[in-house]
Amino acid sequence: MQEELQAGFPILTFLTFFPLLGAMIIWAMKDQDLIKKSALGIAVLELVVSAWLLMGFVPDTAAMQFSERYSWIPQLGISYHMAVDGISILFVGLTAFLTVLLVLYAWDTVKIHPKAFFMSLLALEATIMGIFVSIDLILFFVFWELMLIPSYFMIKLWGLGSQCQYAALKYVLYTLLGSVFMLVGFCLLDLNYYSVKQTYSFDLVDLLSVPVPVGQQILIFWLIFMGFAFKAPVFPFHSWLPDALTQGPIPTSVLLAGIKMGTYGFLRFSFPLLPDASRDQTVVAIVMTLGLIAIVYGAIVAIIQPDFRRLLVFSSISHLGFVVIGLFALNFQGIQGSLLTMINLGFSTAGLFFLAGFVYERLGHTNVHECSGLAKKMPLLATFFLIIGMASIGLPGTNGFVGEFLILLGAFQAYWVYGAIAVTGVIFAAAYFLWFYERAIFGPLKDGLPAALKDLNTREWGIGIALCVMIFWIGLYPSPFLRMMNGSVQEVVDRLNSGSAAVTTPASHVLSQVVQD
């Protein structure tokens, strides 16, 4: 974060508010067919602009790029500051990518209130974009909270389970509980800035220029931890996730499980702002333990799940444990691996949820006991299941391997015991997935299955291909992705190593840069 590069065109504002504008345009429409087509058009345009953003992004640097900065509420030091760097850029692309697939998925699977559904989906995309491009802490918080509203309605109105009302409320209240503590942490940072500079600021770039006393860092760390841990969710704050993801519709499951906003928060805010707390031995030991429990607990619980979507939920909790382990290894490989894994899960876990959705539409459930021999009727589905499943396990050649390998490397470097325990998670993952695959996809054809079981149609097929392309691209040629993150990851690692007291020198540099701009 040495300098800020600006684009002439407010591209991040566009990316954030265009889907919202699109939702409003759709609101005015009557014709069902036109609504679908416009939703797709809006999502595709958003993807094209994000792709353009990714191509314009300068790799191998820690600079904040495409920066936009305006004063919003100066009395409290709140600004409208948007920018992307190596940590956030890939999430922007991932969100736009998944939204396009979700519009395709929802094309004729959403039968009740399709207009409202596409509006909610686009609004959700807008808020998630906002989360990833916000550099000001309050702006970030605004999108973080706003995200709850469209997802609440999506879980509630289009939920697949009978308990979706309860699940939606639980999801909102749990996340809210975590985030109010996070808000206090943000305010403490703001006040700390005031005590040094005699002026308020919630801007990440400003806050980085002021050291935070070590004792206070630990307090702020845990407050912020609550917000991110509930959202991620880190074990033991995960109890809303099985409800929300199995009761809710497939699109919210894809977005909530595929886009790792909670762990992104650790890397974006906790590490750079609170380096001394993040490397504090007690903190690391506690968080690492939670991560390891999540890996093993998630995987073991996943093995015994009869429902495929529940299996995916616990597999996602287990994967999240990996991400946490990689982050708190606090070295370059670990953090890079975690960041890449967060992106990977957006293709593999989210992909498996798509496939679960395809099965659900045909059978009306995803219960493993009620189906077997799906491969006989649906060979294409079986193929995609295998490819995406292998990516989820982390087979070499797929994207999952690169990320998990880097995480394990980092964990072994940090402390071999962490690495050794984490490795068992890989084995468990193979166990639960392969056992599921054997029961549900292979085996004799179950009697109760509908006779006219069609294989994937063109739309579904396209979704599968798109996911597979990304899986093999990252798996076989990850360096463009790694290069994008390198600079920022290195910056975070440097800050972690030097502590917050040593940061004042580059800070003046940053400020002078901003003035020059």
Place this chain on the structure above:
Amino acid sequence: MMTFDLTLTGSDLLLVLPEIFLTLWLCTVLSVDFSMRKVEHETLAYLSIGGLLATVFILIWFDQAGIIGSLFKNMYVVDHLSIFFKILILLATAMVIFISIDYVKGFRFFKGEYYFMVMMSGLGMMFMASANDLISVFVTLEFSTFGFYVLVAYLRDDIRSSEAGLKFFILGVFAAGLLAYGISLVYGETGTLIFSQMAGNPGSYGLAIGFLLIFAALGFKIGAVPFHSWIPDTYQGAPTPVTAFLSIAPKAAAIAILIRMFYVGLASFKPMWVLLFVCASIISMTYGNVVAIAQKNIKRLLAYSGIAQIGTIMVGLAAGTKQGSDAILFYLLTYLFANIGAFAVVIAVNNFINSDEIEDYNGLNRRSPFLAAAMFLFLLSLAGVPPLAGFIGKLYLFVAAIEEELYTLLIVGLINIVISMYYYLIVVKKMYINEPVDSTPVTVSLPIKTVVYVCVAGTLLLGIYPKAFIDWAVSATLMFSKIAPPATAAHSSLLGG
């Protein structure tokens, strides 16, 4: 001994110009009502609103031109703080008259007098905002409450309204008694009634009891626990526009008095009253929110949510700093729009289906997407969801509390946000998810629609562009930038300093 000097110069009269103007105006409204029987009550309503808005413009001119000063040996002040509160109260009064128009159609008698009473209460509260000593507090408070005694019991044929009126009257008179007793004790101990002259007095038990009694009387006005018992029944029984009026204007006026009394009069005893407000705030927030969960009637739900909101406002008083008072002022603005807006929706629904039960809000989205969306926005703002007005207000209050290191209060306040979200979302769920029993579209009359639009605009504007309004709040409380030392620095104690 105090001597009263009632000679007024022209410039003194100028200071009370808004009040004089409004008094003349409301007399005109009453005369028109009496003398011209043909004039429709709607005309009277618009005439009243015109007068109120004209008064707002006079006040804006005062604020811009810096016409401030004090009257009657500092008993009555016109400063930026009082102007802020007066504008707030007048806006609330104007909006209440707007949402009353349809409601008044249902009255058989005294349609014109209704507007007169509403305006008179508003006038009383304007005086409250300027009260700078305990006698003016007593007189102005009783003046404004007098109108409410009548208004709450306005539905003569409705037993609930009469009951509400009686409850409100008995408890109101009791609170007035407490106030008078407290004032006598304070005068006996300090020998003065003017806030600014009390600062620096040594503490004593008499003074402490006196101020606790005054606090209790004002706590009755703002509906803080444990002085809240009249609120749910009165809110439910009173005509709904009057409930809307009660839920914001008297609270704002009493908050103005509380700020003056504690920030100025008791500045040297800050550690004591900080504790008082911390306790009152915690109890009010928690009690209001927890009891609100069980409510079946929307007016009762809003009553309890209002108790909790007052608890939130007291977070700013507990902080006891300039920043705390800025936050209170800004929060009151956000509360004005969200709360009047919510009540406007309640009135619109009540006018159509004649019910205030939350069950009857089932499927409101199908029957009137406009009302449902507006209600959704107001409830989210009350809960404090960004980027709506309520979020910025709560953020401001909590920043003030963090700065004073009131962590217990803060944690309770934050948990309360989560609790409040629960019952607001239940209403949202009923409006959006449940199926309506009767799906005839709800029609909304023009005056109510106007108020709802104004409140939606206010809620969004205060959330998205709060800068100008925060500036206004900050400049209104400039006089506190020197007073109110930090809690840790003050050593004196109210009990024998």
